[in-house]
Amino acid sequence: MRNLLIAMFVFLVVSCAPSKSVKMDDTTTTKATDEIIGPKRRIGVVEFENKTAYGQKRLGQAVSDILITELVKSNRFVVVDRDKINKIMDEQKFQQQGAVDSQTAVKVGKLLGLEAIVVGAITNFGVRTEGSNYLLTQTKRQVAEVSVDIRVIDVQSGQIILADSGKGEAKSSKGGVLGMGTKGGYDETLEGDALRAAVVKFVDNISKQISKRPWxxxxxxxxxxxxxxxxxxxxxxxxxxxxxxxxxxxxxxxxxxxxxxxxxxxxxxxxxxxxxxxxxxxxxxxxxxxxxxxxxxxxxxxxxxxx
Known part of the structure; x- marks a missing residue:
């Protein structure tokens, strides 16, 4: 009897333990060399436009921050702080929120001595809840899906040298037995996980395109x-x-x-x-x-x- 109770307790703990998975869209990922050859590229990232009805300005800030972090971690770029970009845009009375056109991006880039500047938008974001209910066990799964578009603009010529799209998905699951363990609220970390999954591939693609142009x-x-x-x-x-x-x-x-x-x-x-x-x-x-x-x-x- 004691062993049976222990087994049931372990089953309850395992069944109720939360789990998480992240899916990245790597269909167009190109792998750049990890070796740094020549000078690093000086680049800036403008706050992304959020075209969805979810998250308002917060998501645009989050995705641009994630891209900046990934660019810096790659050790291939010198990334200008976004506060400096915002300050220049404010001083020049450029639009800071919403879509930033190529002409504005070029002007900002030249004022900051950049080689390229990245603009982008969140085109889709959604969170859904799925669940299953069996005789003894229940499962609640939250799924966040996001689509992000970017454009990389050459500051000297004003040309768009890269247009790319990325998709990311993050899932969080909670299990329960006899109604226990499935009552958790919204998992806010799903947003960041899905956004990172969508943008992480951009780093190699940006590096490959910029490297085709003279430093x-x-x-x-x-x-x-x-x-x-x-x-x-x-x-x-x-x-x-x-x-x-x-x-x-x-x-x-x-x-x-x-x-x-x-x-x-x-x-x-x-x-x-x-x-x-x-x-x-x-x-x-x-x-x-x-x-x-x-x-x-x-x-x-x-x-x-x-x-």
Missing amino acids: SATIASASNTEIYINAGSDSNISMGMKLSCYRQGKEIIDPSTNMVIGHMENYLGDFEIVRYCGDGGNCSVAKPIKLEQTPSSGDICRLKNSK
């Missing part, structure tokens, strides 16, 4: 004898690295689409990184190797011979 940095200050760029040790900049610098001019517009596809550029010269500057890891000093014109703040530099 660039912005000149913060300059003279005839040296330049200061907005990339340093945090960006994996190394001493002796060679740069070619340019001044962007007139926009190049595709007559068939009327869209900007690039800028005319004026070659300024070649430079070599000689030291870091500042305490934040985001500044380097370069000396001229070959000087055609004196650079100015806002000019751009790329790795020499990078095309």
